[in-house]
Amino acid sequence: MAKIVNYRIAHLSKYYPPDRGGIETHVQTLAQTQAALGAEVQVFCVNGFDEQGRVSTKTKTVFEMDGNVKVTRIGRLFSLARCDVCFGLCQELRRLINESKPTIFHLHTPNPTMLMALTMLDRNIPLVITHHSDVIKQKFLKYALRPFEYLVYTRSSQILTDSLQYIQGSKFLQFYHHKLSDLPLGLNLxxxxxxxxxxxxxxxxxxxxxxxxxxxxxxxxxxxxxxxxxxxxxxxxxxxxxxxxxxxxxxxxxxxxxxxxxxxxxxxxxxxxxxxxxxxxxxxxxxxxxxxxxxxxxxxxxxxxxxxxxxxxxxxxxxxxxxxxxxxxxxxxxxxxxxxxxxxxxxxxxxxxxxxxxxxxxxxxxxxxYFNHMNMAQRSFEVYDKVLSQERSYGVIPKPVDL
Incomplete structure (x- = not known):
């Protein structure tokens, strides 16, 4: 009989469609494909829209389903220097951590809001990061985030990039060379x-x-x-x-x-x-x-x-x-x-x-x-399996249940 691994995936994205962008599209495609392959998948993101669907700087928390993916759009009070201030974000993430099923957290960066929230959570949560790009032009934001990045990236189990070429060009990522690999983006072609x-x-x-x-x-x-x-x-x-x-x-x-x-x-x-x-x-x-x-x-x-x-x-x-x-x-x-x-x-x-x-x-x-969404999702599961194996060896999460 097949082995059922008792874990869930929680993607921490800055935004999510209908907000349009490469990272937003990627998170949606990966989450939906993982769910279609049997995983229990949630997405946490900032809610950028008011109740009429218009872009707004002050919003409320909304819970919805995107196919088989549960999406929690956290309401924001305001935005400051590209960082969304969201009341209730840590509370929602802690709730997920405290439930019976362990969860793989998958953070997508750059993402100041989720990055800072993770510094306030249990350091032992299984964490994968996809580092989509360095912060390049915004020097103040870059150096203001560095202490938070250090804490979260150091705690993480695995750091992914969209291509090997990006690893070679990033001085920042070289500090974490022992936990780096690539996961090229994919689409439903x-x-x-x-x-x-x-x-x-x-x-x-x-x-x-x-x-x-x-x-x-x-x-x-x-x-x-x-x-x-x-x-x-x-x-x-x-x-x-x-x-x-x-x-x-x-x-x-x-x-x-x-x-x-x-x-x-x-x-x-x-x-x-x-x-x-x-x-x-x-x-x-x-x-x-x-x-x-x-x-x-x-x-x-x-x-x-x-x-x-x-x-x-x-x-x-x-x-x-x-x-x-x-x-x-x-x-x-x-x-x-x-x-x-x-x-x-x-x-x-x-x-x-x-x-x-x-x-x-x-x-x-x-x-x-080559950039097929199914290939991408299967590779992500391989990464998660590796992370979970490491965490179990340290006694952080329980072993999976064989059924």
Whole structure:
């Protein structure tokens, strides 16, 4: 008879869909896939929405189900320096710790709120951390968090990154080299490789509205996404740039587009639903992904595009997994960071070189299969099993029950 391991998984995420972002998408995909494979999975995150579903800085705690995943959205009182102050977070986590079933806690960082909460909990809880990226630009936040990071990372049983390349480029992670490994992000590829009718129809309407040459940008409008490089590159190539995403730099980017005379060739779509996003990938000539700092550790939207048959033009960020996900001249084209001229040259190659785009599309679809969500979930279970074995050997948690 099969052995039933008596534990649960609690993901500690900064936010969770409908908040959109690479980490949020990853946490949802991993949690749902783990639940589909039989695990008992919960997600704790900050609630960023009011009762009407609008983005708000002051919210209430909400309990809901996302398929088979229990989601606890902790209400926040306010936000300060990118840290959400949430009353009741520690109480909810302690409640879970004190229940009869032991729980694997899986923290996703950077995540100041959950990081500080963990410093106030039992140091013996089984803890896995996925370190998605270092804190790069926010120097004050970086050094203010360092004592909390030291406490939590030292207590952790295993630290994961999205790629081996990120480990090699992070001075911070070298302090924990004895407990490091990688867990590449994964997706339910079928959503992108075999679009439903709504996505298919949106793709056709997308081309009818914006033409045959569409450069797509997907991501939050923040500094390290480097959308200003894409806008500068647009002045050198034909077609339209369609931007999906919102963020604090929107007004600044629109002002740059106007200054450079390309405001009429950029479409700012803001937030879109899943079908519209998939349709946009299928309509686009390529995804422009000019992110320029190691705050971009992986670039999950690259996998979305590749699975959709949309080749990627990315930037060669030192010490990041971005150029490893879509590799230069194999599945996509990689250009130097902060170089709009190189981005434009790569885009022109897709338009002019015979069979180049078709070759990259075929290779992209094949490469995307490596980032399958089932593979990711199975690898996460291997990590958890290793952690639980270590904890049992120290007498922290009871042995599993054979049934």
């Amino acid at each position: 079928g959503i992108y490789s075999n679009p439903n009718q709504k996505a298919f129809d949106f793709s056709h309407s997308f081309k009818d509205k914006y033409g045959e040459t569409i450069w797509l940008g997907v991501g939050r409008l923040v500094y390290y996404k480097a959308f200003h490089i894409a806008i500068q590159a647009l002045t050198l190539v034909p077609g339209k740039l369609v931007v999906i995403g919102v963020g604090p730099l929107e007004a600044q980017l629109k002002a740059l587009a106007q200054k450079l005379g390309v405001e009429n060739r950029i479409v700012w779509l803001g937030r879109v639903n899943e079908d519209e996003l998939v349709g946009a990938y299928h309509a686009a000539t390529a995804l422009w992904f000019p992110s320029n700092l190691r705050s971009e550790g992986f670039g999950l939207v690259q996998v979305e595009a590749m699975a959709s048959g949309c080749p990627v033009i990315n930037a060669n960020i030192p010490g990041s997994g971005v150029p490893w996900v879509s590799r230069d001249e194999k599945e996509g084209l990689t250009v130097p960071i902060n170089d709009p001229f190189a981005l434009a040259r790569a885009a022109k190659r897709l338009l002019s070189e015979p069979n180049l785009r078709d070759r990259l599309v075929k290779a992209s679809r094949k490469r995307a299969e």
